[in-house]
Amino acid sequence: MHLTEGLIRTYLDNEMAAPQKDQVRSHLASCPQCQKLAEQVAGQARQSSARLSMIDDPHLQSLRPNTAHARLQARIAEKEKTTMRQKILSARYRPAWVALGLVLVLAVALAFPSVQAIANSFLGLFRVQQFTVVQVNPGNLPEQLGSSTQLEQMFTDNVVVEEYGKPQDVANRDEASQLAGIPVRLPTRWDRQPVLKVMPGGEITFNVDLQLTRALLEEIGRSDIQLPDDLDGAAVQVSVASGVTAMYGDCEFDPGQARQEGYDPDDPRLPRLPDCTTFMQMPSPTITAPPGLDLPKIGEAYLQLMGMSPEEAASFAQTVDWSTTLVIPIPRYGTTYREVPVDGVNGTLIIQESQDRADQYLLVWVKDGILYSVTGPGDGTSALRLANSLE
Amino acid sequence: MRLTADKIKPESAQDSSSWLEVAFNEHWSRVFAVLFRLVGDEAEAEDLALEAFWRLYNHHPNLDNPHSLGGWLYRVAVNLGFNALRARRRRQQYESEAMLGDLQDKPQWDPAEQVEKAQEILKVRQALLRLKPRSAQLLVLRYSGLSYSELAEALGIAPGSVGTLLVRAEREFEEAYTAL
Numbered sequence: 001m002h003l004t005e006g007l008i009r010t011y012l013d014n015e016m017a018a019p020q021k022d023q024v025r026s027h028l029a030s031c032p033q034c035q036k037l038a039e040q041v042a043g044q045a046r047q048s049s050a051r052l053s054m055i056d057d058p059h060l061q062s063l064r065p066n067t068a069h070a071r072l073q074a075r076i077a078e079k080e081k082t083t084m085r086q087k088i089l090s091a092r093y094r095p096a097w098v099a100l101g102l103v104l105v106l107a108v109a110l111a112f113p114s115v116q117a118i119a120n121s122f123l124g125l126f127r128v129q130q131f132t133v134v135q136v137n138p139g140n141l142p143e144q145l146g147s148s149t150q151l152e153q154m155f156t157d158n159v160v161v162e163e164y165g166k167p168q169d170v171a172n173r174d175e176a177s178q179l180a181g182i183p184v185r186l187p188t189r190w191d192r193q194p195v196l197k198v199m200p201g202g203e204i205t206f207n208v209d210l211q212l213t214r215a216l217l218e219e220i221g222r223s224d225i226q227l228p229d230d231l232d233g234a235a236v237q238v239s240v241a242s243g244v245t246a247m248y249g250d251c252e253f254d255p256g257q258a259r260q261e262g263y264d265p266d267d268p269r270l271p272r273l274p275d276c277t278t279f280m281q282m283p284s285p286t287i288t289a290p291p292g293l294d295l296p297k298i299g300e301a302y303l304q305l306m307g308m309s310p311e312e313a314a315s316f317a318q319t320v321d322w323s324t325t326l327v328i329p330i331p332r333y334g335t336t337y338r339e340v341p342v343d344g345v346n347g348t349l350i351i352q353e354s355q356d357r358a359d360q361y362l363l364v365w366v367k368d369g370i371l372y373s374v375t376g377p378g379d380g381t382s383a384l385r386l387a388n389s390l391e
Numbered sequence: 392m393r394l395t396a397d398k399i400k401p402e403s404a405q406d407s408s409s410w411l412e413v414a415f416n417e418h419w420s421r422v423f424a425v426l427f428r429l430v431g432d433e434a435e436a437e438d439l440a441l442e443a444f445w446r447l448y449n450h451h452p453n454l455d456n457p458h459s460l461g462g463w464l465y466r467v468a469v470n471l472g473f474n475a476l477r478a479r480r481r482r483q484q485y486e487s488e489a490m491l492g493d494l495q496d497k498p499q500w501d502p503a504e505q506v507e508k509a510q511e512i513l514k515v516r517q518a519l520l521r522l523k524p525r526s527a528q529l530l531v532l533r534y535s536g537l538s539y540s541e542l543a544e545a546l547g548i549a550p551g552s553v554g555t556l557l558v559r560a561e562r563e564f565e566e567a568y569t570a571l
Contacts, residue, residue, distance in 0.1 A: 006552065010553070015538065051518075051564075052515060055428045068419055069412065
């Protein structure tokens with residue numbers, strides 16, 4: 001039995017425990033073939049070491065730890081100021097796909113207050129009554145917004161976010177109903193017990209700064225998009241009431257396991273939760289804004305930003321009732337959607353196809369002023385079963 | 392769902408600054424050195440190292456196990472370093488210009504020898520960028536002094552396979568380097 005390169009390398013690097021080390025040493029002493037291999041391994045290591053040492057600098061002096069530590073504290077203080085945006089955009093903050101839905105809604109509503117925010121001209125109030133899906137080519141918009149300094153400034157200067165508390169675990173439906181202030185519905189035909197959490201509501205207020213918004217558009221190379229002047233200074237308030245999340249299956253994200261599977265902490269994609277179904281219900285968020293704004297015009301700008309051509313955006317914007325419709329942008333490729341009857345109303349089932357993991361679905365509908373969503377792996381069949389057995 | 396963060400991230404500012412300080416004192420110099428190897432510029436390496444520690448503070452990975460904390464940190468650092476290198480490559484050979492600029496700042500050195508050295512350094516980094524990411528990370532971290540168990544933790548591989556992967560990574564590196 002001869003030694004492998006890996007064993008030899010481990011031995012040469014002195015990374016082997018004593019008993020095995022002795023075995024390898026005595027084998028090497030008596031085996032010319034392995035000696036030869038050991039010389040090759042050592043030779044290659046020397047060669048690489050010599051080359052890689054080129055990128056060392058023997059005169060390198062790291063900052064004194066005290067100085068570096070002070071700079072770290074300063075950076076933390078600086079970044080904490082801007083975590084508001086991260087809080088809202090952070091996928092880890094709420095259960096996986098629900099987060100994605102909320103993030104889309106909030107990110108869009110916040111980055112472009114113009115959007116649905118600008119409610120109907122009489123009440124100045126937006127309340128979700130229906131969904132419309134629009135297929136778009138957002139391109140690298142998410143990355144651009146993520147690294148935009150203008151957006152960051154907008155959040156720091158103009159946006160106030162208030163969260164009413166932290167997510168709370170609750171033991172049963174009654175407790176959830178009481179805490180959230182809505183009659184919580186749960187599926188009867190579902191073989192597992194849910195983990196119930198009450199998510200706190202919150203309020204986001206800001207004034208539209210048209211100059212800043214235009215600077216942002218310019219920064220991301222979309223200064224071609226026109227915004228109506230009357231938008232400037234509009235006071236917008238987004239209210240989100242408490243909601244309840246029921247999680248079925250294995251929904252806890254385990255960092256240890258994820259690392260084993262090659263999870264990349266820099267990868268902004270959501271963690272893999274192959275066996276997690278999340279059911280969420282919350283009263284429709286409301287958005288108040290000054291009356292009299294040109295909603296279709298603003299909707300048009302939003303659709304263009306999402307990658308629609310100006311003509312396409314203009315004609316689509318006219319078909320939407322922007323005061324009651326939540327427009328969900330989905331990528332044109334890799335995502336499909338369809339209208340489905342669910343829970344006695346019409347819902348929308350969106351499926352995100354994936355090459356390297358299971359497809360994920362998002363089923364959304366509104367009934368009696370409550371917004372419902374189910375997310376999980378698969379084609380959504382089980383979601384419909386869940387939704388149709390609610391009581 | 393806040394992952395396991397509530398469990399492990401101390402709530403008070405004082406607590407959080409103390410665990411961070413422990414991690415900082417233990418890993419700062421080496422994280423900085425890893426990044427310097429990759430980007431070759433002290434200010435940029437410092438900036439990236441601070442970014443890695445900021446992410447540690449912000450993402451608070453599993454702090455129950457100090458080994459996994461170090462591993463997480465080195466992995467983030469080496470990713471940041473390679474991302475910076477790739478971004479630089481996209482900025483069209485910034486490196487060679489920067490190095491030539493450097494040479495002009497230090498006229499007392501032998502220019503011919505320095506140009507040659509700068510070219511070799513450029514070649515090493517280019518070769519690293521051509522490797523499979525894990526191989527490149529493995530080499531940089533190993534030559535920054537990480538032990539087998541630290542490498543295993545940082546890259547999520549079995550400690551027993553580090554030797555084999557190192558031999559393989561060096562072979563890949565030699566091929567990439569000589570092909571340049």
